[in-house]
Amino acid sequence: MSCRQVVAVVLVVLLAGVFSGTPARAKKREEPNYTLGYGDVIDVLVWKEADFTVEGLTVRLDGKITLPLVNDIRAEGQTTRQLKAHLEIVLRKYIESPVVTVLLKEARSQRFYILGEVMQTGEYSLTKELTVLQAFAIAGGFTEWAKKKDIFVLRRKETGEAVIPVNYLDIISGKDLKGNIVIRADDTIVVP
Known part of the structure; x- marks a missing residue:
């Protein structure tokens, strides 16, 4: 197996473990209605x-x-x-x-972006609720030089840009599951 394949398999296994622990009594979250935009x-x-x-x-x-x-x-x-x-x-x-x-x-109007030390940087469609871990999987995982503790999400708000820190290692170890934030349209994930 190549290094990429090993990383992909490990990421899938970790994601399965993180999401299988959802309590049965957890409330079903209402999906927000999709808002039409340019290009749809x-x-x-x-x-x-x-x-x-x-x-x-x-x-x-x-x-x-x-x-x-x-x-x-x-x-x-x-x-x-x-x-x-x-x-x-x-x-x-x-x-x-x-x-x-x-x-x-x-759905073409709602996009997010991944830059830096991932296998496939670029623009991606946001057609469903997606977390940062899932976004890393879509981008093919990390390169060997990725600083997994120093990742951040740039998010536009009415008051300006917000920088949201993401520590990948804490998320996958279970220390900070809340750090696995939901991506919003126009978010830019930066992996230094």
């Missing part, structure tokens, strides 16, 4: 109205989509349910009782 691809389906149904709409840089007769509609910052409700109101000008379905076809 959606389908707008209007029941029994083929002229208003459009598939493969991409949310533009200005945050809008274009529909026949309706023209530009803001999609950015809304969930698919919110956009559905808004479109049903707008379409009442043309259809008596519109029934709209908005489907997220491709």
Whole structure:
């Protein structure tokens, strides 16, 4: 086995051990609704109205989509349910009782980044709740020079950038499981 394969196997085993210890009585966490943003691809389906149904709409840089007769509609910052409700109101000008379905076809707007001493630095899609340990696995693990105690996450907040320290060794040893934070859109993980 190569060094990369050994690291990958060890990481999978450790992740399985960390996540298998969840108590059965733990509350099921509500998944937040996905908020549409630039680059997301959606389908707008209007029941029994083929002229208003459009598939493969991409949310533009200005945050809008274009529909026949309706023209530009803001999609950015809304969930698919919110956009559905808004479109049903707008379409009442043309259809008596519109029934709209908005489907997220491709989630492209929510991304996170990994830089530094990992096997595959770069930009990654954030399509589900993801922790830093899972992000390291996606990036192929660490290089041999990684300073696993000095990792940090840069997170944008309304008040400016926040630096969140992450000690990988404490997380995998069980000393600091809370340090296995959930990644948010636009987070940058830096592995020195």
